[in-house]
Amino acid sequence: MSIFQQLTNRDQVFDFLAPEVSPVDVRHGPILYLEDVSVSFDGFKAINNLNLTIDDGELRCIIGPNGAGKTTMMDIITGKTRPDTGSVWFGSRHNLLTKSEPDIASLGIGRKFQKPTVFEALTVFENLELAMAADKRVFPTLTAIMKPEYRDRIDEVVQMIGLKDLRGAPAGILSHGQKQWLEIGMLLMQRPRLLLVDEPVAGMTEQEMERTAELLTSLAGKQSVVVVEHDMGFVRSIARKVTVLHQGSVLAEGTMDQVSNDPEVIKVYLGEEA
């Protein structure tokens, strides 16, 4: 490694600059914990006294009609939106309300957007490369080198998300479903403790859906997964525990059968579908 790099690669010169990522402490209690969270836009209460806990390794589905506050909830967890009141804890050590998006991300919370957002100007490979867990500060990133083991990991994921032949193509040309997959792939590269997945199967074919379902279920256990989805069929296929959001707060919680028999839920939500 050249002298210049020695200098620019600052964390090796000054070790105190090295990132301090204290591990997520889940020894006692849940991995994600929201209490009495409220937020309103111009008077409209998007989230209203929301209480939610996700256990370590759990796979949780969140359903609810439009405007129930699903996406806003994710915004709050990932630090994009600051709630007016309430507290949000990641493990028992990290108060997420004091952290910025990058911090939260590097703590190990990955997010997939409702509308798939990938870097269209970059290739599939590069998208994954950027997502890869690594020192993400400026100078290390400038001097970063593609090590073989990194490539192996990326190839592995490319394989997993079935975009092997497209690894060199710009992400812009991918189909909607493929973008969904790529984004999920980017989540995997991050190696997060907690995945927030917003409508993963929108615009996917049946087979794609199944593979997504497999993937998510296989992740659960190692990582905690929170899925927001409209597609009841899909939810049924993966759900163990389901939370119903309505008007910014939890309406019901339980297994799919429990909630789908809950009169309240039927009234406000399933009722509409039936």
Place this chain on the structure above:
Amino acid sequence: MGISRLLSHLLLACCVLWPGHALSQVEDTEAQQLLTALADSSFAEKKAVVNRIASSGDDRARYWLESFGANKLGRLEASGQFIIVLSNRGRNWTVEDALTRENLGEISRRDIDTIRVNNALRNELEGILSVIDLKSPDEDQRLTAARALKGSVSGTLAERLPELIEAEESASVSEALTEALAIYKVEEQGDIAAVATLSGSLNSEARAALQQAMRSDDVALAAAAAKAMDSIEQKLKLNRAAETLYFGLSLGSVLVLAAIGLAITFGVMGVINMAHGELIMLGAYTTWGMQQLLPGQPGLALLLSIPAGFLVAALAGIAIERSVIQHLKGRPLETLLATFGVSLILQQLVRTVISPLNRTVITPDWMSGSLMINEALSLTLNRLYVIGFALVVFAGLMLIMRKTRLGLDVRAVTQNRAMARSMGIKATKVDILTFGLGSGVAGLAGVALSQITNVGPNLGQSYIIDSFMVVVFGGVGNLWGTLLAGLSLGTINQLLEPWAGAVLAKILVLVLIILFIQKRPRGLFPQKGRAAEG
């Protein structure tokens, strides 16, 4: 001073003692003599001649003197015939005979010697005319005459003044005369009683008199004067504060006018229109054009150019929208560049087609001068009108936005374009109308600015940055924000100016805005909600 004393003595003779205003003329030969004397003598001697003419009692005298004062009295080089210049534009002037008033048609400038006058003489003339006017039947004329007398009262006149004051039925006139007399007494006689009358007066001559009195050896007088001065200073402070506030508001209203159109195109449509300044310029040029079309009626032309300016700018704006902006939907930065190009083209167009020189836009009489609150505080009319105009325009826009169908559609489109479209709102049509509206308002701003600053190719450039600052500062998409931002920035600027100086004040305001935007990236009144987030 000495001469004016003598003069007003003569004048007193002529105007107080002369029986009425009976028609009377001196012989032409004598008139010829008088005028010749006026023409041939030096400035110093001219004063005496002026008085002779004034006291000649010829009722053409006033006309001669006025023309003389206006540099319109002349003599033909060839014949030595005295003439009055009716129009002195171009190389050939239309003239009439000074004695017979017969029109002599156009004569080349080369053949005319105008009889030179200077400020000193003009002062004398004013003095003369004012004293004559003290006798005029018209009250306003008497009032102005009386005001003009302050500080230029002569001993002889002072003796007569009491009776004039007696005779005067108008309170204001007699008040003015009394003050004039008091000033004289304080200045010349150090009369303590008079000091009392002056206390509280805001007239500068009065202050000058008091200051002089304060320097006098007579302790009592000095003390009294000092006391009077204090009371005056108190009043002045208030007035000056009020004045600064007024300056701030008027500057602010200009900013608001310039920015409000932008608040619509930028704020509502999200279009960065760098040619906004040039649309303002077009409005200003429309005013000029109107005044060219209606020579001699600047006022009417100005009023007409309000709708005209709006139309011209609006059409230009729509043209820009159709030809350039619509191709750049959702690419604000590119829009910025393209419209900047448009602005360059418009500027150069004006330079080539009209002229690189500034154009003269005449201020109609009812807009020039100032509204006198008291002798220390007077609000300049043209800016007063601009403030009013700005508020009217603002109110109008508010109405359109709140009460009309267009306003509804516009707000719908801003909130959620796709949704609005699906609800059957023709987004394109709305765009055209909105942009037309915004541009039209820019035109209105131009009409107003033509009364305050240059009408030239660079007019727009000098306002574009300020306008953007105002809109961003106020919070994009919020008309109230723009109003508040404009007025407050204007006031801040004027408050800073006295101690920071004009340049530094402007710089400070800019820096302030930059810092403010760091703190609140979305301005005073931000749009909230998920829609607004990046």
Place this chain on the structure above:
Amino acid sequence: MWLTRPLRERSTQLFLGVLFAALIVVTALHLLMPQDSALYVSSYTVTLLGKYLCYALLAVAVDLVWGYLGILSLGHGAFFALGGYAMGMYLMRQIGDRGVYGDPLLPDFMVFLNWDALPWYWQGFDMAWFAFIMVLLAPGLLALVFGFLAFRSRVTGVYLSIITQALTFALMLAFFRNEMGFGGNNGLTDFKDLLGFDLRTDATRLGLFLATGIALAIGYVVCRGIVTSKLGRVSVACRDAEARTRFLGYRVERVQLFVFVVSAMLAGVAGALYVPQVGIINPSEFSPLFSIEIVVWVALGGRATLYGAVIGAILVNYGKTVFTGIMPDAWLFALGGLFVLVTVFLPKGIAGLLFDRKKTKEEPDTPAQEATA
């Protein structure tokens, strides 16, 4: 290593090849050809080309932030001018007592505005090394402070463009003030020599021209190094999906700040090389118009290609030289038209026209190369 990577890249090799070839040809024609020959390149032309190269470097700097980071700075003229002033102040101090008043310390404009002492911020500029450091530091610091404030509070897009414009406008007003001690409207001029070389000799001119060419080469390699590094890809990520980049754990504001500062420093260097060649620096370099013009050079040449910026800058300024000669009034029409046409009909610029097919082939510098790094 990120700085050497570009040198292994075809497009960069091509660019450097063309550039150096040009430098050599011009030098040769200037030195070897007889004065009267048609091929002779006069020192007037050399200086002119030198000026174009300065603009080219400036354009590259702008393209780095606009093309790859999506930050449209309408204030890069400010960094250019600051670099220029730093150099100008050095050149002023070099005049020494050869000014019209023969004052050993004070520049002429200070003498006839009867300043009695040199203001503190003029200290040190008599030393070349100090001045040259300031050439980088002055713009760099401004960019750092301004960028820190702006990016931290996520002022981006149009807002950023507008406040960068406000920034340069404010600086222009400030430098116009004579109290500032930068010569006010007259700026700094009547330079004598640089590092002991007389600025009026053709040799010095040629030297400056070559120096500019080399500076451009280095600047280009630095920028290319950044954009082909992982950081470059992160920049593009910030440009296209800022929020997403944050959720991947990148501190977008720091990436932006770093690139912005680098770009500002490059602009400063361009300014510093510009001043001794044109012989004057004055506040009009701060004017918003100039800053926007730079952006159009880039837009014409083609965003996010770097070499496009170079092409654009040289073309537009050559056009300017020609136009202002033959039909002055038409120049602003041409420039204005250029703005519109390029943005509306030529969003990818000339580079887009010429190398589109070629680009897609070489652009994703495939990790295969990376591995060997």
Place this chain on the structure above:
Amino acid sequence: MSLKKHVKLGLSALALSISFNSVAAEDPIKVGILHSLSGTMAISESTLKDTMLMLIEKQNEAGGVLGRQLEPVVVDPASNWPLFAEKARELLAKEEVDVIFGNWTSVSRKSVLPVVEELNGLLFYPVQYEGEESSENVFYTGAAPNQQAIPAVDYLMNDIGVERWVLAGTDYVYPRTTNKILETYLKDKGVAADDIMINYTPFGHSNWQAIVSDIKKFGSAGKKTAVVSTINGDANVPFYRELGNQGIDAADIPVVAFSVGEQELSGIDTGPLVGHLAAWNYFMSVDNDANYDFIDAWVEYTGNEDAVTNDPMEAHYIGFNMYIEAVKKAGTADVDAVKDAIIGVSVPNLTGGYATMMPNHHITKPVLIGEIQDNGQFSVVWETPSTVAGDAWSDFLPGSKDLISDWRKPLFCGNFNVVSGTCGGKALAE
């Protein structure tokens, strides 16, 4: 209209190209014209370009000089100061012109100066300026401060009896220097420091409310007050408007301007300005046949009945004629020969007198004070009994009072320090 100008230029160029092919065996004398035709300064400078073209056209009709025709070479520095230097270099190095007429602003002159000196060219500079400069290669046909500012102040002091002074100017070198000079001059005349108010504003300043009201206050102290304005260009219109509206007329507080001429007035509603003053070395209204002829020629050339003439145009008129005379005297257009020949040359000016080129490359001028009339013209109320020679170095600035300039041998120095007896402005080292 400017398109028409191009056509005209083209035609005249064509005309003379034909004429010298037939008449003059020698190739023409190239006259470079370096005035901004675009950008902010185009307003003032483009007319000077036309003036030069007109003068050259006339001279060629009269058979040119030394049997050689004159060929105008027009370039556009576009109000961009570095571009001025570049274009000057182009004119001298590429076009190889024999003489340059050009520049308006000080900064443009400063930027051109090194080029003209390096390439040993000739530059005629037609605008009133701050002085403090004398170059071997530059001829200053505009007024130096002692040919404009000081006489104007004398007039106000002696004829109007002004005791209190406002020095208001745009913040650049000309007003700065002029006001420095005036300040010293006034103090020498015994004016108290607190009877002088100095104010600077940026270019194109448009919001004059506060400043004008300050002036009003300053003027209401019982002493006769006057404003000496070095306010430049666009800033004047709003300034005078504000004056008018705040009810300051020439009778109370006269304003004497050094940068407001007929051309500037053509953009102002002069109604409220009647009686305010300007100091120049020429007014369009001057009653003199040479002047009337010049005006007629100008009106005819521009084809615009309301075209106005102004002081810098006269300066070019004088400068051009001086150059022609010098070339005749030298018998060649060679730069050095002309430089020697032109000193002492005197030609008629447009105000009925003569202008002579002084050894310091400045010329003699009468100083006229005019009052603004409602027709946008000035009526002359005062003029210096004889012409005044321009001072390169002001006697009222500490830095330059010991400096003189004389471009004749043996002295041949632009900044000779009479105290130390050295050239190069160096003071005695003590």
